[in-house]
Amino acid sequence: MTLDANALKQAAAQAAIDYIEPWLKPDAVIGVGTGSTADLFIDLLCAKRDRFKAAVASSERTAKRLRDGLVRVLELNEVTSMPVYVDGADEINPQGEMIKGGGGALTREKIVASVSERFVCIVDASKQVEVLGRFPLPIEVIPMAQEAVLRKCRLLGGEPAVREGFVTDNGNIIVDISGLSIHNAVGLETEINQWPGVVTNGLFALEKADVALVAGQGGVTLVEH
Numbered sequence: 045m046t047l048d049a050n051a052l053k054q055a056a057a058q059a060a061i062d063y064i065e066p067w068l069k070p071d072a073v074i075g076v077g078t079g080s081t082a083d084l085f086i087d088l089l090c091a092k093r094d095r096f097k098a099a100v101a102s103s104e105r106t107a108k109r110l111r112d113g114l115v116r117v118l119e120l121n122e123v124t125s126m127p128v129y130v131d132g133a134d135e136i137n138p139q140g141e142m143i144k145g146g147g148g149a150l151t152r153e154k155i156v157a158s159v160s161e162r163f164v165c166i167v168d169a170s171k172q173v174e175v176l177g178r179f180p181l182p183i184e185v186i187p188m189a190q191e192a193v194l195r196k197c198r199l200l201g202g203e204p205a206v207r208e209g210f211v212t213d214n215g216n217i218i219v220d221i222s223g224l225s226i227h228n229a230v231g232l233e234t235e236i237n238q239w240p241g242v243v244t245n246g247l248f249a250l251e252k253a254d255v256a257l258v259a260g261q262g263g264v265t266l267v268e269h
């Protein structure tokens with residue numbers, strides 16, 4: 045039997061719940077990502093709400109889903125550290141560097157991940173790539189900088205497009221850059237972050253996955269980076 049994409053995401057989410065088991069303690073705060081794979085993880089996490097103290101959410105969408113599942117949601121400013129952050133990705137390379145932000149939550153995701161000790165990435169095998177960039181790279185931009193940032197994207201050799209009708213949780217726009225072949229993810233992440241008006245870009249190379257749980261037809265593989 046061939047598992048469909050949703051079944052693979054479910055398998056990755058279940059593997060993440062098993063993986064974080066040692067950190068589910070009464071004083072623990074868990075960092076939680078955003079997206080369709082993260083949603084499946086949230087549903088499993090909610091069933092274990094009596095085992096940990098609270099969660100920090102990387103988006104309004106995730107906060108609502110956690111609260112609907114009766115998990116206490118803390119603001120990041122109330123928390124000094126988290127043992128784990130669990131989230132999906134749009135692409136991941138063999139080094140654990142990722143493109144994220146397909147759902148537009150990249151900025152809060154990167155912030156919450158930065159306060160967590162371990163980034164656990166949950167993906168189905170279709171997200172694995174040798175070279176990042178097949179998935180358009182999202183960047184969150186302050187609206188008044190839109191045209192200036194589009195020009196810089198073109199100078200990089202990419203084809204930028206404003207994500208129509210989308211506003212981030214922070215009130216900003218998303219520009220998706222297609223046509224990049226990213227061989228130096230740390231360098232590109234650092235460069236784009238310096239452009240005035242860019243809040244965050246969706247490269248997670250400085251903040252890469254410590255562990256990836258990759259669901260394929262043969263089961264879930266744990267990859268440490």
Ligand SMILES: O=C[C@H](O)[C@H](O)[C@H](O)COP(=O)(O)O
Pocket residue numbers: 077078079080081082131132133134143144145146147148149150153
């Ligand atoms: O902004 C969204 C996030 O970065 C997601 O983690 C990413 O887009 C993957 O989402 P999904 O699990 O729905 O493929």
